[in-house]
Amino acid sequence: MTVLIFALILFPACANVPQAPAAYPIAGVVVDAVTGAPVPRVELWTFVKNAEMKIIAGEDGRFRFTALEAGKYPLYGQAQGYVQEGYDQHGAFFTGIVVGAGLDSEHLVFRLHPQAVIHGRITDEHGDAVRHASVRLFASSNARGMRARGVQLQTQTDDLGEYRFAHLLAGKYYLAVQAQPWYAQAGLKWRNASMQNGSSFRRIEVKLDPTLDVVYPVTFYPGVLNERSAIELNVTAGSREEANIQLQAVPSVHVILTNLPVDEKDANNFGVGANQKIFGSFAAVFPAVSGQISPGEYEIAGLPPGEITFTINQGANPQEARMFSANVSEDNTLDVAASTAALANVSGRVIQQSGNADMQEAELTITGKDNRSASTKLRKDGTFSFASVQAGTYKPYIALPQGGQYVQQVAASGAKVHGRQVTLDGSHEAQLTITLARGVGQLMGTAQLDGKPKAGAMVLLVPESGENIEDDSRMDQSDSDGTFALREILPGKYRLMAIDDGWDLEWANPAVLKPFRENAQIFEIVPDGSTKATVNVQRSTKNTPR
């Protein structure tokens, strides 16, 4: 069952269904996931008709919800010193509790994980506390079947330079700190010499105080500047890890950007930003200072040395932002025209295979690397155009107000197509033909182990062709009666498998998935079709302790 975040506030429209007697309980005991001992006075809650129902368990860890109608319920628990989680939660999934005639919902064992805490102190080169430093906790997770590090939490240091991350699950974590020296004063170094006739320009260097023209580079635990040297914190349930980081100020880098296209009408119609990519997922933005030296020439100051991604925003349209990366070490001059990927216009047409949905309100988005994306509304006849798209590889997505259709096929002239991705080289205009199809399918069923329904199993559906694994795979966790539901599946051929405790597997990796594929069933998902399946749970060969 996938997780609901917070209570909705609307009553659902009343359906005319004969009311089943509200007579079923959800009961059990809450135990410490590490020691197995009962946890007293845990707060537990579920949702009944979108309204929250909360109770407190007893001193012996026992709890009981009563008078529930037959159905499926989410169950959450929270206690001081423990992580707030859903019943048998793994990432975004947990086991829903199914109650009704003939079902046992009274002997639940809710394993609550003792929280781990990571805390520490950020100091400067003198050993003094650094206040208001932004500390980010990256967790290593397996959400899309691949190891990825994403920001889980962020906080600021207090007056003692201390930070604290609590309610953490066991796992591998990384820390990155971003701060400015309290005494730093970012200033521009270059000034325009000529003011009189305005035709010739000469750069004059302004003397800045080197004591104040400093920055802290983004620093990783235990105190390194290169993310590859970052040390991971391997944290177990219930542990307290101390991670202190010392920051060192370095002279600020001043970059001159030349060869920027000049906006004749409005010289102020310009914005430049700089950020550093962390662990491939997060962009740490620098509070840089920028200013024009002369038309087409800008200075950006207050940067640390390293690999920086610049974003140039000219014009009101944020989609016309251009990005490029450069490794800056001392004062550099960067030619923007040479560094940015070429821009080209992209136009085309969206075709519906069936159905006559009104295209006018539809929105087409092309998403590239770095979460760069461009969106536009379609015209009535389904045609569209994007101006000034930077070269790169993009995936198109369609959003129709009434939903129900998806991008099935992409064809292009002036660009390369691979699957549902299109690669633009920016040198010439590209014409795209995007074909939509309607009707997604669903697959529901029961996961079984040794002939009996298995709760909490990881149910996975991957495309048989092995293509588009990231977009087209579907996953669910079987509920207390072994049932699962996979929805919004794009028509095609898939393999269905259920893996007991497979949550740490890198299933997007064909080599990892190979032993499980052999015992998997193949299904053909048809548009608007609903398929039923019973799947045998395979044991995962890797027993990862939690």
Next chain:
Amino acid sequence: MLRRLHAPVLLNTFFALGLSLTPSAARQTVSERFDLRGKVINAATGEPVSGALVQVSDQESLFTQSDGSFVFTNLPRGQVALAARKPGFFNDRELGHSNPGMFPMTPVPFEGDAIVKLTPEGIIFGQVKNENGEPMDEVAVRAERWQVLDGRRQLQIATETRTDDEGNFRLAELLPGNYYLAFVPVDGGMRNDFRRKKQGAEGYGLQFYPGSPDVAGAIVLQVRPGTQLRMSQMFGRQHLFEVAGIVSGTKPEDPFQISFVSSSGDAVMRNLRLNPKTGRFQITGVPPGSYMLTATSFQRGSDGQVSYSQPLTAMLPIHVSSDLSGLVLSLGAGISAAVQLRDEVQGNASPNNFHQVVVRMIPKEFPQYAPAISVPPSPDASRAPVRIEGLAPGTYSVEATSTGAGYIASLRCGSVDLLKDDLTIAPGSAPPPIEVILRNDSPQLTVALENGMAAGVVIYSQEYSRRSLAAQIYNGTISISGPNLAPGIYQVFAVNDVSELEFRNPIAVERYLKHAKVVSLQPGDNASVRVMIQQSAESQQ
């Protein structure tokens, strides 16, 4: 201590002087260079402050040594602005003691050590527990203090934080002053213990230290420079109540929403259930207190599109001390008040001189919900009266401000003089139109200080305390005229620090009126008055 200069030295003159001392100009003067030695010390303890950044006139900067000392070398003869800062301290400017435009200067050369004082911050830290002695996390903790804004005392949040998983919190960078601590459990902490016979909801609502639901019962914490106060807050469970009712006057297809906000500004939104078809709403887990219940509906225009510019609102202030049901929020059926403007501004009636007045109706208990209206709404609008809609019964203070030329000569609602008194609207009644008269025959008043150059001056009106004004004098005199100065009788006095004075409150100004000068201003008058600077009782030292 820095020497204050009494000769009128203007800051820009100094900078012009400083910048013109280029090497070529120095040939014309004796090119003497001097060292400026000094020390940065902790204003509370007198101890030296190491590692502070000291700056000379925005040019050179140095860090102080471990004994707090600094030496600037090679400075030309003249005056410099000497400033220091360090995290954990406030300098004169941050304390609000030095006026912008008037910076204390240090002469070069200087005899002995130039002393710069830094005031250490105040810190309040501690732990929040519930009645079982268990730490409570995710409780918002706020340090609040009374601040005078526009002559009125308001409770403002100075800084805010949240308790961590062990119930601990820390509030730093507190200016010296008197504070109240407010604790707001973020999730309301509502629990339903199903094993209890009584199905009452209990939980945690906003509390001021040491345990009062409002500021009236709260204890003041005195934060002096360098104070570190350790506090412990025990939360007691309160009975939580249910508020239910119906929103009438909406059409099923028009989207609408409800907001439920306490008098401290916190929204109780977590347990709100709303049926969009019938308009019924139910809010559970409400701690006792005063709240404003507001319903807003966005109507569809003739084009079928939802318009967000003309919402219908209904407001209902309520006091919760038990379960409430049967409340009715009638959209579009609230009380409306007409506002008429009589424009008696003379001359200059060009299209560029658009005369407009903004009228605000401020409910006594919920000043943050003051509906306002502009009269006339736009330059080409008709002269017909405009209306403020959707008012709830209650007591309001009505304020009018001129957006351009002219002052508010009169503000009345029937027989009520709104410049002096509040307006009470009874349920089901329709108040008479609010009439505003705008004039521009404003007098001019020049105030001169007899014993100093810088002070705050108050022009206090006994009859219409809302017409009282306060201003800051930097250079010995100030001239005040329209649009804010209306004809009338005023008592004028000066105090060294006007920032904390409630200059519209007769009780607050009483002690200064003995030595105030009385001046009677007729329309178009040009008067002047001299006053002595009195010591203000409110300044925090």
